Amino acid sequence: MSLKTCHLYIDNEAYDFEVDGDFFWGESRLLFKEKDNVISKMPWKDKGFDVVNAFTDEEFTLLKTSITNIIVNSIKNIGVDIDEKEFGLERYHKFINTNELHNKVIDITRNLENHDFDVDIDALANRFSNILGYELTSWVEELQKSHIQIRISRPNSLDINPPHRDGYLSYWEDIINVWIPIEGCNEQSSLPVCPGSHLIPENDILRTESKGAKINGNVYYVPCILETNKGAIQMKRPNPKQGEALIFTPYLIHGAAVNKNEDTTRISLELRFPRVKH
């Protein structure tokens, strides 16, 4: 393992953080299948992502309420007594005020399934199927379950994963990634992506193996992409609004979602819908 500095830009602003890992340049091949992939019918297929309308106001309220309930229950489950009337997602960091407690909460919220939510996740999968023109499901065959993550990022924290591609993990090779802003998501905190980066071949990418990168003491499942042959990774925040979703190919480089809001926790929902194989 060696300690390296990851330099990157988000909306032209420079960021640096230390990553511990073994880094290597990949083989001369493109993992993104240019024909018959889940975004190949979309006019934005070369960009790799788009922002789409996903919810009516009523549906969004139901989803946000369900997420609030899950987080409140997670906090109670780790033995922290909170006054539910006082609690609000944007003030999460006032209630969970140590790294130790936060890590216990996210141990629960990073690993949820359809039945944890009071909304019909399969109906959502259908909605994105209709947009993309491919049949999608919430069932992940390799994991034998659905997988949903609520991402909680406290203000002024390193609650981030490194720049990465979900598609490096075998069970995320043929999916659509859906990122949904719930609370505190804005131009200071929204998920950054590197436009067009799904078209970069492996020999132009310096990265670690899976579970091979450590940031701030936390080991991440996904490999960390440190840089490309063009140097530092240039990212931008598409910043979807309430009721919208950011959808992208799993080969698009994304991550490093630093929350620069001074006093607002950022909450987002991550869905991954595999393509139905016939």
Ligand SMILES: [Fe+2]
């Ligand atoms: Fe990811």
